[in-house]
Amino acid sequence: MAILEVEHIRKTFGKTEVLRDISFQMEKGTTLSLIGSSGSGKTTLLRCLNFLETPTSGIIRVNGETLFDASVVSRSREKEIRRKRLHFGLVFQSFNLFPQYTALQNVALAGELLAHEREDWRQNRKSIRQEMQEKASHLLDQMGLSDRKENYPHQLSGGQCQRVAIARALALEPDILCFDEPTSALDPELTGEVLRVIRSLAERHMTMIIVTHEMAFARDVADTVIFMDQGEICEMGDPKDVFQNPQKERTRQFLAGYAGV
């Protein structure tokens, strides 16, 4: 069974149609790359999946559970939306770390706040907190940031910030981790360290959707690539096919802009 099913998602802002009839599925443990020029709707699609935007119509299912159905008019309560959101993680282009917290606190914070809702929070407050800290610490080790845990975001490089942000998203164990142009705000020499981390996650079969302009990376890491154009899926398939033998003229034009891929 597909881990994610997206059916006929449309999104309009006023009269502008940003997404028109987007449908796709993805399997657990695979990596999906979204490519396309600016304004093609890639980011809006990610934001819809993370409930930062509400699709105008369409259905989103995760593990067979319908998380969103525009045809069912429901005023979901905040608590319910929050629970649904946790199926997804999102890594932002601009990191959006919390500046007043250390790297470790950034990673541990949301988990601790969620633990407040557990029934045993009152009795086991200390041990739960301890557990969260250890988990956060372990994640930062995995990101190669063992010696940066007590640093504040402004003391870290862009690449380090983004790796903290990835650890922060992983801490809540999302089913699907989304990346919105994770290296676009970085100096070229810092993109490598972030891409390496994402690649290692792919090797460990984390389910991921990556919006990126790094074509070589999209080709090498993704199991599937989707080329979006003007709010539609123009072409979708195995990266080798799409990159080497694009079927649509629009895809060819787009890829021609990235010489040497």
Added chain:
Amino acid sequence: MQTILQQMPIVIGALNTGFVQTLRLFFVTLLGAFPLGLVIAMGSMSRLHVLRGITRTLVWIIRGSPLMIQLLIIYYFPGLVFHAPIWGGGESGRFQAAAVAFIINYACYFSEIYRGGIQGIPVGQEEAGLVLGMTHSQIFFKVKLLQMIKAIVPPMSNEIITLVKDTSLARIIALQEIIWAGQSFMKGSQGISGAIWPLFFTAVYYLVSIGILTILLQRLEKRLSYFR
């Protein structure tokens, strides 16, 4: 003819009494204007056009006219126009009127600083909190509040220091604050008349209290400098 040295204890005693009134007005204004400013800030950011219009007009009027006129209107208007003096007689009535005028005036200034602080936080902070499953109140208290406080400390420090000196405007309705106390020795009070130095001497009180405030506010600013 007394020497200044002989006059000193009498003058200091009177100035101290005046200064207590100055401090009372200062602290009461802060206590009232901090929360009222937040309410006005919320109003000026409201999604309701009418509410936003009303609060922004209020802020425009209050910031656009002299505090001295506001003091005079609030103190005299009810009695002269409606023949309903709502302020009790004497010093306590004057204090109440002054406190109301100052609180409204400073709340309007604070509200604009708050609004800048709230709107200055990048929307990405809210979104990061949301995708991490935080509630709106958790995002406000755990993520945004400290960033907001950090952003507003410098402009608020400015306003707070201005307030120390602005309290002297209450002299216009004869509130017996420190300027009033200093001036009284010009006309004659407690056997001293024609002395202008007590009025000048009040400046020392302002300088010292603003010096102390500046140090405290700088400390607060420094304590928040561990993040950017």
